[in-house]
Amino acid sequence: MPCNNCHCPFQEILAAKDSPSSAEFQCLLEDSVQHVSFRHGEVLFMQGQPSTCLFAVREGRVKICSHNSEGHEQIVGLSSPDSSLVGLQSMGDERYAYSAIAASDVNAW
Numbered sequence: 001m002p003c004n005n006c007h008c009p010f011q012e013i014l015a016a017k018d019s020p021s022s023a024e025f026q027c028l029l030e031d032s033v034q035h036v037s038f039r040h041g042e043v044l045f046m047q048g049q050p051s052t053c054l055f056a057v058r059e060g061r062v063k064i065c066s067h068n069s070e071g072h073e074q075i076v077g078l079s080s081p082d083s084s085l086v087g088l089q090s091m092g093d094e095r096y097a098y099s100a101i102a103a104s105d106v107n108a109w
Contacts, residue, residue: 034109036055040102040104041102042102045099047099049095049096050096055086057080057081057108058109060108062086062101062102064078064100065098087100
């Protein structure tokens with residue numbers, strides 16, 4: 001069953017080694033992919049929270065940062081529209097290793 005979203009941003013994962021079959025992957029995505037929006041300054045997720053979501057940024061920018069024990073922020077990256085899967089680095093972990101904060105208004109899947 002094909003993904004209902006003809007512009008599904010997660011198709012690049014299919015090219016990865018050890019990826020699920022195309023049909024299996026599309027079934028997994030069909031009911032999971034949804035459009036979300038964040039306003040400038042809103043938090044997509046915080047470092048240390050349970051790792052439960054992956055965001056494909058369609059429009060806008062997301063600041064990727066880590067916080068030390070004293071609360072100081074270190075920016076470690078900035079997403080680019082249509083080329084970033086925010087949260088991917090932590091998907092194999094129980095908790096996010098960094099925070100993701102909207103650096104502008106953001107539209108994502």
